[in-house]
Amino acid sequence: MLEGRVVVVGAGQAGGEVAIQLRRMGWQGHVTVLGAETAPPYQRPPLSKKYLAGQMATDDLWLRPRETFAEERIALGTGERVVHADLDARAVTTGDGEVHAFDHLVFATGSTPRRIALPGAELGGVHVLRSITDVDGLRPALLPGARLVIVGAGYIGLEVAAVARGLDVAVTVLEAAPRVLARVTGPEMSAFYDQVHRDAGVDVRTGARLEAFEGDGQVAAVRLADGQRIEADVVLVAIGIVPDDALARASGVHCEDGIVVDADARTSAPGVYAIGDCARRPLVHYDRRLSRLESVHNALEQAKLAAAAITGAPRPTEETPWFWSDQYDLKLQIAGISAGADRVVLRGDPGTRRFAAFSLAAGRLIAVDAVNAPAEFMAGRKLIAQRAEVAPERLADTSVSMKDILGAG
């Protein structure tokens, strides 16, 4: 059955991709993509990197030109926020009151930056970074000599710190955890990136307790619980994202910090799917534990899985989750998820700015963080997917090539 109406709620990377994949897999029926933003589906990763740095045009963010959606007979409704989904009547309603009937519904609603519940958070000059509009609002403030305070030392916060230093902005990074990147990587990698940012002139303060943003209409300083006051011309709050699952929850779909789906992106409701940042999926390489993955790989893979489930096409095999982050001249490539590691093995010397940290659990490789080390990343992806047992001493020995380790794994 390749006929029928598919409505996709959300026109981000996941929403755009599922529509294209439906056509690639032979879907003949109607495909409608409804997105709250006015832009066509675009890449978010460059927003905190090249786009913020002014090295990439807005048009180059588009995943595909609008004409491609037209050629593929995909109705792309941008600037159309879906406000209601009625799973019994099989229809969604937009803010303008337009009703779109569906046979299959895909939630690709994405996520929203986590807000900070502090006095002064609503002051002018306090930004978040998630959309083109956010970046276009932040960038004019990043002038040489301006003082930027970044709240949160995750990937977004640190990528923005790197870009801002390149623009001669004075940068302070405030992180509540005892180390940078604490949620996503191990202590070794945290220590490396902490030093990299300090060497670039960033004032990194971990274990920071914020009390308030101060200013009269416009932010002028950040006050810490220990009484310190850090003057600021502009503030970026980058403390993670929360899944946009409210619409799905209101429609009766089972949600638990994200829309819960099975391995094929099916929600608890028949004919209703969820993909990308908004979904909580079983991780097949990690004992099928449910998790949200906030990444391009996740968005694209789930888009393909949902399209396959809708069309009946052969399902793609899940890959090891992967991520990347560009900071200064460093390309960090990450495969797998390091949570639960009982051992970390370093390969190469961090001092050379080319090394990798392998995370193992019960003798098996579960993640690799590779800095300027693509062979370690690529081989790691495969070893993780194979659930390979790898000898730690071989991983640590740079005289043994990753090809040899992969061959023996």
Add this chain to the structure above:
Amino acid sequence: MPKVTFVDSAGTARTVEGRNGQTLQELAEKNNIPGIDADCGGACSCATCHVYVAEEWLEKVGKPTGMEQSMLDFAENVTANSRLSCQIRLSEPLDGITVTTPESQH
């Protein structure tokens, strides 16, 4: 305006016009060319924009950089003609180039 011909794994050829400085991967994406995924959007981070450069164009295209070569070393079905299309920038000398896309990008 250099012209590029993309041949898919079934042998279907599509010729499109690019602009100097654009990468082959960007050109493919703008023209809805199948067979190139480019999951990372052209950041040399994923090896899903693998193409085979036609023999007669290999010299003009040049060799992969160390980063790209390391990615290719672990990609599937790699040959001496393999390149990542996000790392090939169009210029007048490449006008008329032909590349073939693999059956799958994984």
